[in-house]
Amino acid sequence: MHVIIETERLLLRLFEPGDAQLIFDLNADPEVTRYTGDPVTDLNHARAVLENVILPQYALYNHGRWAVHTKSNMEFIGWCGLKNRPELKEIDLGYRFAVSAWGKGYATEAAYASIKYGFDKLHLPRIVGRAMPGNTGSINVLEKCGMRFIGEEFVDGHLAMTYELRS
Ligand SMILES: CC(C)(COP(=O)(O)OP(=O)(O)OC[C@H]1O[C@@H](n2cnc3c(N)ncnc32)[C@H](O)[C@@H]1OP(=O)(O)O)[C@@H](O)C(=O)NCCC(=O)NCCS
Numbered sequence: 182m183h184v185i186i187e188t189e190r191l192l193l194r195l196f197e198p199g200d201a202q203l204i205f206d207l208n209a210d211p212e213v214t215r216y217t218g219d220p221v222t223d224l225n226h227a228r229a230v231l232e233n234v235i236l237p238q239y240a241l242y243n244h245g246r247w248a249v250h251t252k253s254n255m256e257f258i259g260w261c262g263l264k265n266r267p268e269l270k271e272i273d274l275g276y277r278f279a280v281s282a283w284g285k286g287y288a289t290e291a292a293y294a295s296i297k298y299g300f301d302k303l304h305l306p307r308i309v310g311r312a313m314p315g316n317t318g319s320i321n322v323l324e325k326c327g328m329r330f331i332g333e334e335f336v337d338g339h340l341a342m343t344y345e346l347r348s
Contacts, residue, residue, distance in 0.1 A: 193247040216316035258282035261291035311341040
């Protein structure tokens, strides 16, 4: 297990090639993908997301989406991290957690640690966060991390509320 970030209650580690089932199970709950616009259809699709989207980011940019585990029992609860979007010239903060892990402050803890890692270790000048207008849980996370609302825009075919934070 290659741990990138340790917080008070969480470990954020690199995803591994064998993690497709974790990704499929997380996305199988329609509550989880309600505001994400990118449902995972089956295990092969999860494998493709892992191999074509998540893992290449680590090699290309030295950061990406990280698997999140609770330190207390090492349970996989979701992912969080920084995704490079070269087509937008942006580094995007993202997170997705199983419903059983909501309402415990884990998302904010992981998101805040990812931002800090981006600024302190990667020396990024700017991090962007986006949420669909109805996704109040996600908007709260962005705001609790100190991100600043800069406007609404269409990204990836959806209306998004865009937030940013500069180092
Ligand atoms: C968006 C999402 C990550 C938010 O998760 P969350 O659990 O609501 O977020 P938080 O980590 O901020 O925790 C929320 C609550 O935990 C509570 N909490 C309980 N124990 C806590 C603790 N020890 N520390 C901090 N907060 C705690 C807080 O009251 C907090 O709510 P509040 O800020 O309104 O008081 C989650 O709903 C999710 O994964 N959704 C599906 C995927 C998704 O939409 N991703 C975002 C796409 S843009």
